[in-house]
């Protein structure tokens with residue numbers, strides 16, 4: 001796998017799946033929807049958006065076909081060996097040429113700067129929401 005200053009690497013917990021994306025995501029957002037909470041087994045999901053043709057991935061992903069609240073299909077992709085959620089794809093993302101990466105799987109996470117929080121209506125109540133970001137009730 002090639003690395004340079006302009007790219008970013010990441011992968012699942014066990015290392016079976018590895019990927020390279022551009023260093024700078026188009027956007028980084030937080031999703032507080034219940035589906036993301038369930039899939040992550042956690043309070044939220046950190047999602048980085050990239051052009052889908054710039055995701056280079058090795059290893060094999062398992063797919064769970066979920067359905068978003070809006071009715072569109074959500075393809076939740078994860079490592080079938082260790083279970084790490086890595087990639088989320090939607091019908092809308094396919095049309096827009098985008099792909100969503102679970103940013104907690106980046107090798108380096110120090111520079112993640114989420115700008116928008118979605119679905120705060122279902123945010124877990126113990127979790128303080130930061131100032132200076134966009135807070136949206138739904139998606």
Ligand SMILES: [Zn+2]
Pocket residue numbers: 012013014015016017079080081082083084
């Ligand atoms: Zn794995």
Ligand SMILES: [Zn+2]
Pocket residue numbers: 031032033034035036037045
């Ligand atoms: Zn979500």
